[in-house]
Amino acid sequence: MTHRKAPGSSRRSEASRRAIYAAAVALVGETGYAKTTIEGIAARAGVGKQTIYRWWPSKAAVLLDAFLDLVEQAADRAAEPGIPDTGDLEADLKLVLRATVDELNDPAYDAPARALAAESVVDARLAAGFVSRLLEPQLQLYVKRLTAARETGQIRAGIDPRIALELLVGPLAHRWLLRTLPLTHDYANAVVDCALYGLAPRGAPRA
Amino acid sequence: MTHRKAPGSSRRSEASRRAIYAAAVALVGETGYAKTTIEGIAARAGVGKQTIYRWWPSKAAVLLDAFLDLVEQAADRAAEPGIPDTGDLEADLKLVLRATVDELNDPAYDAPARALAAESVVDARLAAGFVSRLLEPQLQLYVKRLTAARETGQIRAGIDPRIALELLVGPLAHRWLLRTLPLTHDYANAVVDCALYGLAPRGAPRA
DNA sequence: TCGGTAAGACGAAACGTCTCGGTTCGGCGG
């Protein structure tokens, strides 16, 4: 997704690449994605425009790489990959979803993440990279934890972990993306409750 | 959302307004939202640029009004408002969600709806109009049906209809917006099953 | 020497504003 060609990358300037990442994230945070221009990124990074056009096909692609670099560094610092498994699925899910809420409400991540999501909605090519490189690795953590839960009988055997995960994450994403209602800890907890125990009365016959 | 001011609208040209709607929807469908320009819409509609700039604050606002007009006309033709209530909640929800899937997969609606959603992700001002005028009325139909279901004991008394609705719609929106996986009838059915009967084993104690 | 780089010139395209006549509608005097 960086570019179709990867020319003699041995001569590529690492310093310029990093300066471009920093400038892109900073400008999107300060002035918003729409007002961020490639010319602006180049100027801020002290870099020729051609250096950007040579390596990336679009403004969104630059920001995707920049944002990915950002979250990878943050992930290295945290060094806590995966979803905890205390044996209590409900508590584990609530914990993680509340953390996700906090992340989505963090202004530092909100602006670039929104921009990438919005661009992905409209640009299928970018969406493929956004999903496969940023979103899907996160979702696979849910698949892993939910599969484990299924093996210990904490969720029903007939449940597809993929669909279970989307039942949890979908509502969060919906509120975040379209701003229908505020995204809170209470909401995350309520979603987990509803998803785990269902809307129908517990005594109702399984269809 | 048409504009902060509503000047003497008696003198406003209805023909121009409709021509602008038609041109906007057509151009977005043909060339995509990003390549659609206000100049292009004006030219296609046979209208002066100022006529657009006078009544709408942005390209997105034009498309919102145009799309809203489109779905209202379609709704008038269908003349079947609301979610059916046959007494079988599961069947009713599956029916409606499958219909939603078909709508989201319809190329005629996909392009403008995507453009508006994407713009709303990034522009809170537009999002307010998008949600209140287009999305929320749809969601209220779910609230109504789910509230009825709660009164007849088809869903648990402790469930907030608002959250129940998002449990159903959120996953659909998630797949549609980010294109993580294809949006199918089977998926709609599976979401309803999971949401109604929960992920946890039916015998599990209610938390 | 060869290819990446910084800097910036360049034409094309769209922006949003403004001006120009022409048209249409509401109001007022006859």
Place this chain on the structure above:
DNA sequence: CCGCCGAACCGAGACGTTTCGTCTTACCGA
């Protein structure tokens, strides 16, 4: 009731500005 007038809208498009993406030039480093 009729006819005029002015205000507001209309289509058309000129205008200066901004950003785009390409291209040119000179430099530098492996």
